[in-house]
Amino acid sequence: MTIFRKDMSSPTFQRELYNLHYRRIYNTCLRIVGNSMDAEETMHDVFLKLFDNIEGLKNEKAFYSWSQSIAIRTSIDRVRMKKQFFEQIDENMAIADEEPEDEMELSVEDVKQEMSNLPDGYRIVLSMRLFEDCEFEDIAKTLQIKESTVRSQYVRGRDKLAKMLKKKLIEQLNNN
Numbered sequence: 001m002t003i004f005r006k007d008m009s010s011p012t013f014q015r016e017l018y019n020l021h022y023r024r025i026y027n028t029c030l031r032i033v034g035n036s037m038d039a040e041e042t043m044h045d046v047f048l049k050l051f052d053n054i055e056g057l058k059n060e061k062a063f064y065s066w067s068q069s070i071a072i073r074t075s076i077d078r079v080r081m082k083k084q085f086f087e088q089i090d091e092n093m094a095i096a097d098e099e100p101e102d103e104m105e106l107s108v109e110d111v112k113q114e115m116s117n118l119p120d121g122y123r124i125v126l127s128m129r130l131f132e133d134c135e136f137e138d139i140a141k142t143l144q145i146k147e148s149t150v151r152s153q154y155v156r157g158r159d160k161l162a163k164m165l166k167k168k169l170i171e172q173l174n175n176n
Contacts (some may be wrong), residue, residue: 008054017054018047025071031127032075034116042078046071072132076143079120106165114164122157129154 025046030039049070057066115123124143128134136154140147 009051014047014051017050021067022047025067028068028071028127028132029075029078031115031131032072032124033078034118034120034123038078039075042075043071045078046074049074068132072128072134072142076124079124082120106169110168111161111165114161114168117164118157118161121153122160125150125153126157126161 022043026039026043029042029046030036033039033042046067050067057063115126118126125139128139128142129136134142136147136150140150143150
């Protein structure tokens with residue numbers, strides 16, 4: 001079933017497109033901005049951008065990646081409006097291995113909850129790397145920072161998240 005058609009600026013088309021994609025776009029925004037209220041506002045901004053520029057999209061198959069890219073950039077812009085969120089690092093600073101130390105079993109909700117508690121820089125880089133499957137180089141270009149900073153944010157964010165999840169796991173075990 002194709003949704004793209006001649007009346008792409010009609011309210012009916014826009015409503016159908018929104019209903020098909022709002023959950024995916026909202027989840028992308030939520031992972032990056034970190035809270036539901038900002039994620040919802042960001043999602044609406046994304047759809048406004050999509051609707052304003054949809055006429056220029058000639059290939060329906062490109063819609064997914066195009067909309068995802070707009071969602072990521074719009075989310076990052078929203079976080080940037082709030083404050084500076086990346087920790088600058090020394091170029092010669094050693095960056096740890098990308099593999100986590102231990103495996104833990106927690107619910108997806110536990111992980112989402114702890115991800116939302118991470119500082120913005122860590123949360124954005126982890127979200128783009130783990131959920132959006134972006135390469136470090138692409139993340140650096142999107143965020144307009146050095147690739148070494150992205151790698152550092154990833155490693156530090158991953159380590160901080162692991163510590164937060166371990167603490168949560170210990171708390172759960174102690175409560176049982």
